[in-house]
Amino acid sequence: MSNYLFRVLAVIYAFLASVASAVIMISPFGNKILMEYIIEYTNANFFQSNRYDIMLFIIGLVFLCLNVFFLTSGIKNTRSSKYLVTENESGVVRISTTAIENVANSLSRRFQGVKDAKAKAYFKKDKVNIIVKLSVMPDVHVPNLCKSIQDRIKGSVEVTMDLEVQNISVSVDSVYTATQS
Amino acid sequence: MDKSFDDDNMMNGYPEENDKEDILITDEVIAVIAGIACSEVEGVASMSPGIAGGLVEAFGGENPAKGVKVETKNDETTIDLYVIVKYGYRIPDLAWKIQEKVKDTVEALTSISVPVVNIHVQGVDFGE
Incomplete structure (x- = not known):
């Protein structure tokens, strides 16, 4: 069961990390219009409005939890x-x-x-x-x-x-x- | 001359030579005794030196207490023996024999009571 949960979390984490890295990779190759649009959109909708504060906090928390989970999974004591x-x-x-x-x-x-x-x-x-x-x-x-x-x-x-x-x-x-x- | 020396010693409060309180047997000595006793039990192929002990042996050093860990806490001595056993011997019976032999030998040679002897079977040797 824990192995199944580990795989599901790994897939979610890999997907989110892939999206984030794809967005970062786009910027240096000239597609700045898309990057500017993403930055403007997030600024206007998320950072300048209090409506999404909790949602941003939860997203950050989920990433933090996944990071801690993957870090600790590597140092489990199996002796x-x-x-x-x-x-x-x-x-x-x-x-x-x-x-x-x-x-x-x-x-x-x-x-x-x-x-x-x-x-x-x-x-x-x-x-x-x-x-x-x-x-x-x-x-x-x-x-x-x-x-x-x-x-x-x-x-x-x-x-x-x-x-x-x-x-x-x-x-x-x-x-x-x-x-x- | 001798007499005056003895008198001086007594006056300074030096302990007598055979005073029981002065006998100190280190854990290393107990480990060597236990290691030899364990190796003598039929069915024990060798003692497992572990990583540190293996390095010592690899560089040509002597490790007479290999595979033995002695710990004394609150006047109670515990011995851990890391052994490789010969194939064909029943391990629970062999472990019991080792425990008894080590306890008896250490107690006979040092007068130290060893209530706990733990056996760690690290491998089985087929003599191939």
Whole structure:
């Protein structure tokens, strides 16, 4: 939902910024009549009349809010999702996504028919989600291979790490051919 | 001569050599002990040095307490261990073993009680 809102705001912001930059770009290339008309129109209708004070304030406020929103969206702290924390009597045990990615990568590469594998893990509501991208050999039955890899990773993560696996997505990104070497 | 020196010391209020109050064990010493104890646990592949520790090692420096962070607050010592574990070991069980081993070793060698030992599993090693 927040991702959808972010996209909508980005589209609105990009549209408004495009209009403003187009107007600014027109002025140095001789079309001064249009610029003068815009300046005169805004002077006469907005700045010399109190009727639009609130509207101008709201437009400024909307721009300010969008600026703050985009600025803060870039400095969000996402580190918390890099670990899953469990507690015991002696302290806490934090398992990093890197550890899970190590397991997924190494297990995938051990399958015959897999040329290369790149795994990405993340935690969602204390459950593990893994995305594995594969480069496979041309003579392999892809659905069977993907199923075997999913089962192997799921079993291994659940047994050795005692974590619940929510989803393992396996995507075959490329088929290895001799010319690629 | 010796006697008069001792008498002077006593008169000036110098503490006795074996006075318990004088024993100070730094966090660095605890970190080294904890690091060695952790490495000895079966299933631990290595300690993760982190970015700063990795730079120290890259430039040829020694980092005996790598992957260990010791913090003492209000007479309570907390140890954080950043470990890379061997594949095949069940991590919750291994973490418990590390915690117990580190607590026992640090307490045996320093008489400092360590109530909290946190384990940070940074990676899994397949020995490839």
